[in-house]
Amino acid sequence: MLEAFANRIASTPWQRHALFLVATLATVVLVGYHFGTFDQTIHIPFLKKYAQPELFPNDPFLELRTQHYSYFWFFFQPFYRAGVLEIALFGVHLAATYGTFWALWALSLTLFESPLAALLTVVVFVWPHIGFAGFPVIEFSLLNRTFVLPWLLVAIDLFLRRRWVGAFALLGVMYNLHVISAQFVLAMFLLAAVVQLRQIGWRSLALSLLLFVIAAAPVLIWKLAGSPVDFSVRPEWFAIIARGTLYNLFYLFPPYPHILLISVSGLAALALFAVARRARRATPRDQTVTIFVVAGLIILAVQVVTAQWLPITIVIQSQIIRAGLFVLIFGLLYFAWYVTEQYRRRAQSRADLAVLAGALVFSALPVVPLLVWALQRLVRSPAWRQAAAWITLLLSVAGTIVIAAAYQVWSPGLHLYGPDTAWEDAQVWARDHTPLEARFITPPHIWWLYQSDWRVFSERSTVATLSELLEAAFAPDYLPYWQPRFEALAPGALGQFRGDFFENKRLTAAAFYSLSAGDFARLGETFGADYLVVEQPHDYALPLVYENSGYRIYALAEY
Numbered sequence: 001m002l003e004a005f006a007n008r009i010a011s012t013p014w015q016r017h018a019l020f021l022v023a024t025l026a027t028v029v030l031v032g033y034h035f036g037t038f039d040q041t042i043h044i045p046f047l048k049k050y051a052q053p054e055l056f057p058n059d060p061f062l063e064l065r066t067q068h069y070s071y072f073w074f075f076f077q078p079f080y081r082a083g084v085l086e087i088a089l090f091g092v093h094l095a096a097t098y099g100t101f102w103a104l105w106a107l108s109l110t111l112f113e114s115p116l117a118a119l120l121t122v123v124v125f126v127w128p129h130i131g132f133a134g135f136p137v138i139e140f141s142l143l144n145r146t147f148v149l150p151w152l153l154v155a156i157d158l159f160l161r162r163r164w165v166g167a168f169a170l171l172g173v174m175y176n177l178h179v180i181s182a183q184f185v186l187a188m189f190l191l192a193a194v195v196q197l198r199q200i201g202w203r204s205l206a207l208s209l210l211l212f213v214i215a216a217a218p219v220l221i222w223k224l225a226g227s228p229v230d231f232s233v234r235p236e237w238f239a240i241i242a243r244g245t246l247y248n249l250f251y252l253f254p255p256y257p258h259i260l261l262i263s264v265s266g267l268a269a270l271a272l273f274a275v276a277r278r279a280r281r282a283t284p285r286d287q288t289v290t291i292f293v294v295a296g297l298i299i300l301a302v303q304v305v306t307a308q309w310l311p312i313t314i315v316i317q318s319q320i321i322r323a324g325l326f327v328l329i330f331g332l333l334y335f336a337w338y339v340t341e342q343y344r345r346r347a348q349s350r351a352d353l354a355v356l357a358g359a360l361v362f363s364a365l366p367v368v369p370l371l372v373w374a375l376q377r378l379v380r381s382p383a384w385r386q387a388a389a390w391i392t393l394l395l396s397v398a399g400t401i402v403i404a405a406a407y408q409v410w411s412p413g414l415h416l417y418g419p420d421t422a423w424e425d426a427q428v429w430a431r432d433h434t435p436l437e438a439r440f441i442t443p444p445h446i447w448w449l450y451q452s453d454w455r456v457f458s459e460r461s462t463v464a465t466l467s468e469l470l471e472a473a474f475a476p477d478y479l480p481y482w483q484p485r486f487e488a489l490a491p492g493a494l495g496q497f498r499g500d501f502f503e504n505k506r507l508t509a510a511a512f513y514s515l516s517a518g519d520f521a522r523l524g525e526t527f528g529a530d531y532l533v534v535e536q537p538h539d540y541a542l543p544l545v546y547e548n549s550g551y552r553i554y555a556l557a558e559y
Contacts (some may be wrong), residue, residue: 132324172215422550
């Protein structure tokens with residue numbers, strides 16, 4: 001019955017696209033959509049500065065925008081000027097999510113020629129799954145990396161179907177939008193081309209590379225005209241950015257449970273791929289995908305060496321651990337085929353298949369379906385086997401929800417115009433009641449997945465924030481400017497950072513609120529700040545100009 005249903009969807013275009021639409025709406029509702037938070041706290045101010053150059057005058061942080069070698073956000077400047085930026089971003093996010101499901105379906109069909117496997121693949125990716133570095137396949141906001149993902153999957157599909165010229169050309173176009181993601185796929189293609197050179201041929205490879213360079217020329221020229229590739233070793237810079245905010249992007253096995261969990265999940269996705277790959281009679285396409293996975297593992301090995309012993313600037317800037325996303329995708333793709341193949345061959349009981357498919361679909365951590373698969377092979381008693389598998393699944397889902405709540409990493413809901421909180425209200429007041437050149441001292445620890453940075457909605461500069469380390473990871477020369485300012489606002493905090501971001505936020509908050517009204521006044525004079533923003537109930541003997549349920553804003557110039 002399931003096979004007939006999948007075959008009908010595969011043969012009926014409107015049903016197939018209805019499936020993609022339902023999957024898109026389901027995942028957006030389940031994962032949520034947020035504007036102006038997480039990585040957008042960097043991109044939105046940069047976009048506004050490009051569209052409205054008079055914003056953020058004399059703010060060196062905004063000058064870093066030219067070092068983001070991507071044309072993606074340029075296309076949204078007209079929408080910002082027209083006052084419909086938020087709607088445009090949400091619409092493109094829906095389209096990118098829809099395209100991701102479409103590309104995953106097509107890739108599954110190319111690999112397995114099984115509509116049932118393609119159907120299960122779509123269902124699997126509705127639920128967020130976490131691998132190396134902790135990034136899900138489908139994220140909760142529009143970024144250039146989320147936009148290019150479906151196109152990169154299409155390029156992989158083209159490569160597998162021996163349309164190498166088209167694959168490299170499409171990859172070159174995407175290089176202009178997100179260099180890092182395109183480089184990962186380029187590495188996969190190049191390794192496969194070297195190993196399978198006889199199949200591809202020198203002429204096809206040369207033409208493919210030529211078209212890639214031509215398609216990627218705009219961003220390549222921009223890069224050549226900008227800062228040179230930096231091969232220097234910067235251990236002090238790396239230590240600060242890694243310990244401050246980005247430990248999960250550099251270290252696979254740190255002494256922190258939440259990072260260890262996502263690293264183990266990444267390895268579990270690799271194991272799922274191995275299990276399914278071993279169960280298949282290998283085709284040339286399977287061999288190519290195996291080379292792709294090996295390329296991803298080589299990249300991850302380079303990351304380990306770089307983080308542990310040799311922090312080369314360009315490697316750190318490239319955050320190459322993100323290549324693990326493709327390991328996660330291939331692991332889930334192949335294991336979805338494995339489950340459907342077990343169903344088609346009646347190799348397991350329906351009860352065992354139900355819990356195995358449930359673990360694959362509903363667990364955010366790939367380690368859970370791997371554990372269920374192992375239990376089904378180790379426990380012979382059907383009753384005990386099913387009981388152990390269901391307990392594992394239910395406990396993992398409950399545990400994931402608890403962990404997500406504790407670390408505030410899951411926030412469903414549609415927030416097209418950003419979070420509706422007192423923090424954003426304070427920013428809006430600053431935007432509407434202070435001059436463009438006004439500078440604020442703000443709590444440097446306020447920022448997270450679903451919480452904006454001060455600049456996003458206020459359109460005003462701030463002295464220093466912890467979130468600026470996200471950008472210092474791409475621009476080492478910004479660190480000497482940022483570090484003394486941050487240490488002045490949070491004295492002693494930076495030296496205590498050890499890589500636990502949540503502890504870093506607590507340390508920063510405690511250090512910031514150890515300062516007195518006189519300290520803030522002196523800092524305002526030193527750094528040219530006109531206003532101070534603090535959280536309730538902190539109170540200072542300074543002129544109060546604004547107050548809401550969560551924040552107070554004081555004037556420093558009048559002190």
